[in-house]
Amino acid sequence: MVLRVYLPVIWADQNIPYWLPTLPDIGHNLLPYCTYFQINNHYISIAFILVIIRYIFQRDIRLIVFRRWFFLQAVICNTIAVGSPSIEAFYIMFFIHTTCGDVLFSVHTITCMTQKIVSSGSSWFYPKLDSTGDPLSFYITTLLVWIFTIIGYLFIIATRFHYTVDVFLGFLLANLTWQIYHYYMTATVENKKRKLSKKSDESTQKKKKVHFSFDQSKNEIPKKMDFDTLSSSLKSRASEKLAQVAVAKRQARDKTDPTILSNVKLIKKQLKSKQKQMEHKKKKKHINIVQDKENTTFRQRLKERQKLRRGVLYDMADKSKKIWEILRRDETTNEVRVKLCGELMKLIEGNVKFLSMAHDTTRVLECLIQFGNEQQKNYIFEQVQKDLPTMSKSLYAHHVVMKFLNYGTDNQKSLIKKSLYGHVCKLARHSIGCRVLEYCYNDLCNSAERFQLVQEFYGREYAVLKTTDVKNIEELLATKAATGQRANVLEYMQENLMACIQKDLLSTSIVHRAMHEYIRNADEKGRTELVDAVKEKLIKMVHSRDGARVAIYCLWFGTNKDRKALIKSLKSFVVKIAKEEQGYPILWAIFDIVDDTKLVSKIILQELMSNFDDIISDSHGKKVLMYLIAPRNTKHLQYDLVQLMKTSDALNTSKKDSEIRQRELFEYCKSYFLEYFTSNTLATLKDGFQGFMMTEMIERLSPEDNLSSFYTSISTLLDNATVEPQAETNLIENQITHNVLRHLIIADGKRQKKQKHNQTLVSTLLSTISPDTLRTWILCNRGCFIFVMMLEHGQSDECKQIRSLLVPSAMDTLKRQSFAGAKVLVEKLLSSS
Numbered sequence: 001m002v003l004r005v006y007l008p009v010i011w012a013d014q015n016i017p018y019w020l021p022t023l024p025d026i027g028h029n030l031l032p033y034c035t036y037f038q039i040n041n042h043y044i045s046i047a048f049i050l051v052i053i054r055y056i057f058q059r060d061i062r063l064i065v066f067r068r069w070f071f072l073q074a075v076i077c078n079t080i081a082v083g084s085p086s087i088e089a090f091y092i093m094f095f096i097h098t099t100c101g102d103v104l105f106s107v108h109t110i111t112c113m114t115q116k117i118v119s120s121g122s123s124w125f126y127p128k129l130d131s132t133g134d135p136l137s138f139y140i141t142t143l144l145v146w147i148f149t150i151i152g153y154l155f156i157i158a159t160r161f162h163y164t165v166d167v168f169l170g171f172l173l174a175n176l177t178w179q180i181y182h183y184y185m186t187a188t189v190e191n192k193k194r195k196l197s198k199k200s201d202e203s204t205q206k207k208k209k210v211h212f213s214f215d216q217s218k219n220e221i222p223k224k225m226d227f228d229t230l231s232s233s234l235k236s237r238a239s240e241k242l243a244q245v246a247v248a249k250r251q252a253r254d255k256t257d258p259t260i261l262s263n264v265k266l267i268k269k270q271l272k273s274k275q276k277q278m279e280h281k282k283k284k285k286h287i288n289i290v291q292d293k294e295n296t297t298f299r300q301r302l303k304e305r306q307k308l309r310r311g312v313l314y315d316m317a318d319k320s321k322k323i324w325e326i327l328r329r330d331e332t333t334n335e336v337r338v339k340l341c342g343e344l345m346k347l348i349e350g351n352v353k354f355l356s357m358a359h360d361t362t363r364v365l366e367c368l369i370q371f372g373n374e375q376q377k378n379y380i381f382e383q384v385q386k387d388l389p390t391m392s393k394s395l396y397a398h399h400v401v402m403k404f405l406n407y408g409t410d411n412q413k414s415l416i417k418k419s420l421y422g423h424v425c426k427l428a429r430h431s432i433g434c435r436v437l438e439y440c441y442n443d444l445c446n447s448a449e450r451f452q453l454v455q456e457f458y459g460r461e462y463a464v465l466k467t468t469d470v471k472n473i474e475e476l477l478a479t480k481a482a483t484g485q486r487a488n489v490l491e492y493m494q495e496n497l498m499a500c501i502q503k504d505l506l507s508t509s510i511v512h513r514a515m516h517e518y519i520r521n522a523d524e525k526g527r528t529e530l531v532d533a534v535k536e537k538l539i540k541m542v543h544s545r546d547g548a549r550v551a552i553y554c555l556w557f558g559t560n561k562d563r564k565a566l567i568k569s570l571k572s573f574v575v576k577i578a579k580e581e582q583g584y585p586i587l588w589a590i591f592d593i594v595d596d597t598k599l600v601s602k603i604i605l606q607e608l609m610s611n612f613d614d615i616i617s618d619s620h621g622k623k624v625l626m627y628l629i630a631p632r633n634t635k636h637l638q639y640d641l642v643q644l645m646k647t648s649d650a651l652n653t654s655k656k657d658s659e660i661r662q663r664e665l666f667e668y669c670k671s672y673f674l675e676y677f678t679s680n681t682l683a684t685l686k687d688g689f690q691g692f693m694m695t696e697m698i699e700r701l702s703p704e705d706n707l708s709s710f711y712t713s714i715s716t717l718l719d720n721a722t723v724e725p726q727a728e729t730n731l732i733e734n735q736i737t738h739n740v741l742r743h744l745i746i747a748d749g750k751r752q753k754k755q756k757h758n759q760t761l762v763s764t765l766l767s768t769i770s771p772d773t774l775r776t777w778i779l780c781n782r783g784c785f786i787f788v789m790m791l792e793h794g795q796s797d798e799c800k801q802i803r804s805l806l807v808p809s810a811m812d813t814l815k816r817q818s819f820a821g822a823k824v825l826v827e828k829l830l831s832s833s
Contacts, residue, residue, distance in 0.1 A: 023163065027157040028157065028163075028164075040159060040161055043112070044108060044112060044152070047148070108156050108161065108162065109152075109166070109171055112152040153167050238275060241271055245267055313354060316348070319347055321360060324363060324367050326340060327344070327368075327371060328367050338373075341376060345376055353384060353387065356391060356394075356396070356397040357396060357397050359395075362397060362399055365380060365400050365403075366399055369400065370407050377408060378409075381408065384400065385419070388419040388420075389419060389420065389423045389427075392420070393426075393427065402436060404416060405440060413444060417445065420437065421453075421463065424437065425496050428496070428500055428511055429503060431505060434507070434511075437453075440453075442510075451471070454514055457492070457493050459488065459492050474521070477521055490521065490523075498533060501534055506534070512541055512550060515541075516546040519550055519553045528557070530554075532562065535554055535558060535562050535565050535569070536566070537569070538551045538566060539569055542577055543583065551566070552585060552589045552644070554566060555589045555593050556589070556648050556651055556653065563593070563594055564596070567599060575608070575614065578624045579615075579618045581620055584620045585641050587627075588624070589648070591662070592648060592654075592658070593653065595655055595661065597661055605628075605668055608625075608669075612625075616676065616690065622689055622690065625669075625693065626692075626693050629697050629700060630693075631662055635692075636693075666700060670697070670701065670705070673697050674705075674707075677694050678709050679713075681714055682717055684740075685714075685731065685736070685741070686734070686736055687736070688740065691740030691743070695740070695746070698748060703754075703755045708764070711760075715769055717731070718731060719770065721773075723776050723783060733780050738785070742789050746793055749793030749794070760794070760798070762798045763794075763795075766802070771805055778813060778817070778825065779817075780819075781819040781822070782821065784822050784825040787802060788828055791829075792828075803829060814829075
């Protein structure tokens with residue numbers, strides 16, 4: 001189309017005599033002459049690019065805008081050049097040649113005006129407004145586009161590219177064409193809409209088979225009706241239609257026409273559905289209330305909604321909350337509370353279940369259960385007893401059940417426990433119900449009652465009939481194996497446990513026990529599936545004994561990939577696990593079973609060593625550190641836990657030798673131990689466990705490790721010690737310090753026997769502590785025994801130095817002493833001499 005427009009104009013341009021002078025023009029006289037006429041083409045190109053940028057990202061309208069723009073541009077624009085028409089037309093289209101023909105209107109003006117209309121619409125110096133009075137486009141944008149367009153017009157006139165009248169006619173022609181095009185498109189769309197609506201009306205009229213008419217006056221003006229008036233009007237119309245249906249039924253009995261019967265059934269069904277809709281709307285009436293939000297607060301609107309929702313019970317709930325506000329205060333006396341509880345009982349009588357289901361009124365019942373007498377508690381309990389399982393799963397009502405478990409009578413607590421029978425698995429899988437189940441199982445039930453609750457994980461039959469013949473899962477599985485039902489029990493357990501894992505409800509002790517029993521007795525396939533499902537969620541289970549055992553079993557039976565995922569899930573929780581009473585054995589299992597010591601050092605040991613002071617001062621955390629120094633040492637660690645760790649030796653799931661693994665872990669953390677013991681020598685000597693940790697560390701250190709600073713800190717501390725009774729600095733007579741020193745001397749002697757080294761603890765003590773201070777040690781029993789240990793485990797030159805220190809100057813003093821240490825030391829000195 002563009003080519004067809006360009007060709008005739010190019011032919012006309014070739015026959016124009018260019019030597020003729022221009023006509024007089026007002027615009028040429030007013031504006032200065034600009035010789036660079038190519039500015040017009042550049043200006044149009046800039047406008048073209050701006051239009052493209054504006055609409056290219058608007059996916060909803062860009063195709064429509066570009067289609068209309070290109071259409072109008074091809075219809076009304078004329079561009080011309082010198083040369084062959086067929087060739088020059090393409091040159092003009094691709095901006096290779098640019099000129100304009102001798103036509104009545106300016107093509108550059110039309111092009112510029114078309115781009116302006118596309119950019120900001122056909123509005124003038126004011127923006128268009130919508131039905132609400134808001135501007136459809138930003139005023140400044142429209143103004144800037146107009147300024148840009150007018151400057152283009154001035155450039156066209158200043159370069160003598162066109163006469164002023166050509167520019168004016170081009171401006172009018174562009175606007176007129178745009179208006180005609182839009183009028184045509186609007187009229188076409190309206191005609192299509194009218195035809196479609198007419199067809200839809202005809203189709204709906206054909207589908208209607210039964211019509212009911214109501215007598216209405218044509219001149220009657222419709223009145224505004226409120227909700228109640230509208231409801232009564234619709235009910236009256238429905239009753240009239242029902243009457244007509246009854247007449248149609250009677251006619252149908254006389255004439256058995258199947259079409260009439262089907263129409264009657266259809267109408268009756270429609271009427272019933274409309275009645276249900278009206279009832280539903282009436283119940284939800286408070287939702288559709290139009291409130292003045294500007295003149296009312298949120299509290300006021302909430303109060304109005306509560307009035308409509310609660311109806312006649314609103315006043316009762318409001319009064320009970322006011323009493324509760326006084327009853328719950330700490331300064332309220334017991335006499336006032338008794339009086340207020342009596343008033344509350346009169347108000348809530350018969351509405352206990354209603355009050356328990358709301359977020360505000362349930363607190364009234366909780367307070368009444370806490371401060372009420374036994375008779376009042378019994379009344380509330382009787383009202384809710386039948387609904388205890390349902391209330392246990394309610395967001396607000398479960399607090400009432402929890403209050404009964406805390407402040408109820410023994411009989412009420414036992415009835416609540418029995419009410420959970422048959423609902424244990426459902427409560428365990430419920431985010432609210434598991435709270436009630438956990439409190440009941442963990443804090444109130446004894447061992448037998450707990451086993452009765454956990455039995456429901458073994459099979460559906462145990463929800464009704466509890467067995468008392470067995471005491472644990474192993475005995476139950478043994479009896480089931482005889483009848484071939486062992487696999488059924490484990491399959492049912494896996495089904496319930498997987499549901500809890502998927503819902504991420506792993507914080508209850510009863511689920512931990514059931515999972516521990518399952519993983520302990522399941523086959524290899526069942527264990528693999530459980531480990532794969534729970535390996536990244538074990539952090540929620542380490543606080544209980546059974547949960548920690550599940551984590552240990554997952555480490556034992558999992559693959560290397562599973563262990564890696566499990567260890568990564570513990571990141572940032574290692575310190576907390578090390579301080580848990582039931583959680584720290586998990587770290588033992590990691591040290592025992594995981595071959596990737598670099599991963600363990602990076603995630604586990606790095607976090608432990610960065611909090612070394614906090615860990616070693618904790619009663620459970622220091623056992624983790626002791627396991628790194630002396631693994632499976634029953635002298636310092638719990639015997640049954642060490643035996644549990646030894647059971648993993650039979651699994652053969654670890655390829656690396658245990659001694660190599662332990663040595664690599666110890667090499668990573670030994671510098672932290674030495675640094676702590678050197679800087680906290682006094683605290684270490686007075687803490688027996690830390691002192692034994694120090695002795696075990698000395699035995700494991702290699703001869704290349706330098707202990708001089710550590711031995712010097714001990715000697716300096718003992719040099720300042722005294723043997724005066726009841727003195728804080730009397731470290732020699734302190735029982736714990738004495739035992740630690742004895743074991744340090746023994747450990748240093750064993751290390752010396754393995755491979756000799758220059759500096760020992762005995763030599764450091766003899767060289768650092770003054771002789772006078774050393775001689776004061778013989779004045780106390782434990783000081784003499786330290787000398788005995790030094791003579792027994794020291795080197796020959798060290799023993800000679802001790803004899804020269806005590807013999808003969810201190811022999812008389814030793815012989816005068818009556819305690820056993822002096823006698824043993826004298827015998828040692830005489831025998832060695």
